Amino acid sequence: MTLPRILSIAGSDSSGGAGIQADIKTITMLGGYAMTAITALTAQNTLGVTMVEAASPAMVAAQIDACVSDIGVDAVKIGMLGSAEIAAVVAERLGALTVPIVFDPVMIATSGAALADNETIAAFERLMALATLTTPNVPELVALGGHDGMAARGVTYLAKGGDAEGERVEDVLVVPGEAPHVMAGTRIHTRHTHGTGCTLSSAIATWLAKGLPLPEAVDRARLFVRSALRAAPGFGAGSGPLGHTEARG
Template sequence: MRPVTTRPIPRVLSIAGTDPTGGAGLHADLKSILAAGGYGMGVVTALVAQNTQGVRSVHVPPIEFLTQQLDSVSDDIGIDAIKIGMLGNAEIAHTVAQWLERIDAPVVLDPVMVATSGHRLLDSEAEEVVTELAREATIITPNLPELSVLCGKELTTAEDALHAAQEFAAESQTLVVVKGGHLSGPEAGNWLVSADSVLAHTPSPRISTKNTHGTGCSLSAALATKLAQSGSPEAALEWSTRWLHDAIAAADHLDVGKGNGPIDHGVWLR
């Protein structure tokens, strides 16, 4: 597992796609890193034309430009944690994986493979590369459909998800966050699972709102920041889960967009 070096203000790099409305992707990551007490940096994998009602188009810059972005950060600035989100295709995933071989910082991977709706976001080749990348991460934060892809089995209950996560953690020597928000019922907390056991569970009551755009991006970015700040995956998950609950609870007051709006990343800062 990658070493974790703690800093009061960790320097956290997000590698992700964009969201011009600010609710998800790199834009949400930077807000989450700031809210968690870190200094955020960003490398763009894809330029996404989207809003709260859906994605309109995706532009992928040349792979050489991705490499230049990654090198420009790591050649100059110490990196205390990395959050990886949307990779988009196998070539991007390969490029990020090769760059990571030179970096010692802990990695939180949000394996953007399957939308909550069940729509597959990657082709089979890209899914294989992201699955291999997950084995190199410190912590992965899949939604339930993504965990199903990683484990090769359909998961519908918390018990199934926890058991599958423990199997994947044992095989890959990583930690897995099982997110209760993608399960049914009044409980929407998160579990941290290792190869040996469930290390922690932070309960969180489910909130009735349509404004949950970017929750997965935001949780993983906050988690990476708090991991680099505290050195404790358990403490990082507890802080991130509680912050995310309050950010969702305050989301309706933002009045952003006509569709599924963003969470309020700044709720605790205010």
Template structure:
């Protein structure tokens, strides 16, 4: 299961490349580049460089088993990448370990033929490898390896490659990543295929351009270990492939900067070193939501929420809440206007501007309506109930309470940072938490036999409205996109802003009990 916001613990079982471009060395770089913690069990030692492999030494299978046991007996492994194993004994050892431990993500790169053309698998090991393939969730052969596994000619077209990938998937029960890197032409597509998937055999197909470079040493190792790492984060193969393919294209494009070797040089795993770890769409927002799991549970447990649902919340408490909310929305509208001004696209600018308008016009209408009908419970400037005659407008005479003032001050401080991403993250909990609380209350409220007579039914219905839910989804998507574009430092500032706003949301719900 994906661990949102957590650092994946990824074990590579593969051969060692002393030149650093492939095998264990490439795997560990890829895992780190994609935000994981890398571990390694060495199945083979090679003497190789960018021009080829000159010797292979395979340690005893018992020592490989000892490495695997040492790691898994102490550390929970979130994902496994399997590369060069070399011998039948090593393959059988890995198979037995997989059957015992059942890691949640297993990516098998059936290393048989190196980029240089050197054969890296002993002839008597192919039968053992065939028995290992069904233990993997995803297979990532290059086209020559795909042909060798099927004992067929190497596919010459993309259509032939897809068909061959589907045959291997049908035969093994595993998903297969079909890679177009060995085909001729400027295009370089990849596809995830699963012959037995209920939604159809082709899960994702992503086009790509061929990067003009000879630095392709270790691309298969790098891609498969990166995929295992991202899959442990997202739990979605299609999303994982999308972000990994984009990263690898950048690694190939930047490879000339390394100036390593005189043959097929390595890719530049850390070409994005000044940026944050590449994220799949939705992944950053999911991690923000996971960060506030404790705060959300505390909101659900507040007496205010329970009494609001039951209809037993004292009117003075609800009136205090609404008057403070109206005052908050006045400040929040200015913050959303600032988010709009900082937004990088016209679509985002328009969305946040519409949100600012809604704060003052649409959402405030509920406050005006309810308070005008309950004038005797409108709090005064000291926060105590006071007489207030309906005026046709908002029956609000209170000053900002301490929580309201602190929350608005926090948002204004985020606004002063000048960062669109940070300010969007600070503004998001007012959408997201309200939408979740409102939807949960509404689902239970709608099932009540006395729903029509519920004193707070209008408020509950407003925040479960589909238009508000759609606005929330868009706010989440825009903030997520900003987070994926942000630097590592800015991402951390976004997390802090989002968490602080979420805590203020909790305090805002609890304020009527303490201040009304």
């Protein structure tokens, strides 16, 4: 089987737990070839984000072009974008592709730091229309108008339930015209949850690049995240990173 090529368009996490770094680890552990278009540099660790510096839209576009024109791409994962202008240029470039696209609409880091302003969030509309799957967590889903708002857009999305209360964590896959597909598991109690959303979305993109149907790709990605949560190395004084290299795919 040809090694699936996954392009991650996201921000860099200096502490290695989320963003581009989590995506590379996930894609590699699941048997894919990881490429990157870095949208922003962040200075962060398990305690929070102390500085963010966005790349220029031209630089982001150039990175995408460099990967697509030479190595090629079988799936795309979109994470933190950094600005509305970057969101626009990403949508422009991806509009020409016919591969699965997984969009994680990153607005707030696990630590609580804001990673997208209102203008950037407004620019998400075009990306959600292009995406094979959008993966909002509880606060992101609220900011996007809730289930009603997503239904009105006609997008396919995974409503992640990790931020909700209760011992049962439910992730709901919603495909227009189909009954919601609920995937549930017992909550894993740990403070080491930094990068769960990044890991999940890049895992879904990798499984889609391997040809799995969407429900199976989501389910297998969820199992990888749960395994990585259990294998967390215990680093940092705050929300620590997952154990990607010890997780089972």
